[in-house]
Amino acid sequence: MSEYVLQTNGLTKKFKASYALDKVNMSIRKGSIYGFIGQNGAGKSTLIRVAAGLAFPTEGTIELFGAAEERELVRARKRIGSIIESPALFPNMTARENLEANRILRGIPGKDCVAKTLELVGLQGTGRKKAKNFSLGMKQRLGLAIALLGDPEFLILDEPTNGLDPMGVVEMRELLKRLNQERGITILISSHILSELYLLASHYGIIHHGRLLEQVTAEELKAKCQQYVHIKVDNPDKAAAVIQNELGTSDFEVMPDGAIRLFKHMDRPGKISSVLAAEGLEIEQFMPMGEDLESYFAKRIGGADHE
Incomplete structure (x- = not known):
């Protein structure tokens, strides 16, 4: 069995x-949450569509x-649940009716899974309310419920937090964590909200102009994100x-707002401040800080443009 x-x-x-994908070599380990990062048009959605069988590659495997093999891939895709672009819902049906319709269309046996899945995503109390009257967050959760029908082993989620309010983003993050930790579901998630991915993903892939620039674990990313003194x-x-x-x-770097990021002498804050003060400089802010996923991503794709 493949890992x-x-x-x-x-x-x-x-x-x-033009190339939407250019010789991409990607590996997503079983049990991981893989954060897929890239600007609009970088190739994220194209790769996701190829993985889900909605598009076919020009080259590669x-x-x-x-x-x-193609027949094996068709069978393997039955083990996948996905939200690609926006969830496909029946607007005049309730949440329960939407799930029941999808269950029948996909040939999933037994009706018990409908109630269980609604409860899992927190939509068990929506009653006769039709999907067209759902908030955006409720629609996203209903889309996730449809993706979860049939107990998939692999979830592919293209911008699942798109348009959600801050509380909705937090709820979606906690739900995905639970699905991964309690059910062992592997998740591929693309998102523009990098601060959320930083709290969620165990692995990352950075794509730019169709090329996969880097794959990195959360631990490796933490080591790569430089620590510095903000002055x-x-x-x-x-x-x-x-x-x-x-x-x-x-x-060191001098930022547009005049702040300085000093990447050396992190272990000598007293020395830094005394040298600056001795030259008559008035220190307004002085604190240790670290780069986050957003700044690392910006630096990585900035460098890629000059490769």
């Missing part, structure tokens, strides 16, 4: 003269649960010169 739920090898999708003084230009001359390092 990977999804693997691609040289996966390429070409539209006329894809494996699901170790299956690579705000009354004269940033002078402070930059002092840091370079007196502390002997050029490993």
